[in-house]
Amino acid sequence: MRFTFNTKFTALCLWMGVIFLLSHQNGQDSSETSGILLELLKLLGIGPGSSIQGALSYLVRKAGHFTEYLILAILFLRHRKERRSAGKSAFCALLFVFLYASSDEFHQSFIPGRGPAFSDVLIDTSGGLTGIILYEWKQRLMERQNPIYCKK
8 A cells, every 4th residue: 555645635634733723722822812913003002901902803813713714715625626526615615614613613612711602603614715715716717827727
């Protein structure tokens, strides 16, 4: 039996691990992750307790959710399309993102200072959907530019 190293599958698994580790942070550590933004806001004169700072911090955290799952969807599609036809890949990617986001929120229910939020699952899934749209758009664009383009 010959072992082949699949970099696309490895990248997908590593990214899933990154998401898991970020979700495994307790509430305080998770809040400190966006500390760089808070320091930047202080330099701009937006100090602690400001309503603008709170809103921006919230937006950055939610943008993080969106981006994590946008990347997850793209990595899933890259791996899946290497092995199967394109027909059901987008649906499978969206289902995969939704299920992983749901399991991630369930995981957070066991972490001190964290809790599950279905709104985060929706944000995560919309990030995944955006990733799918961007990936499919890029694939079609490349096919038009090069008709013999191989979908790998």
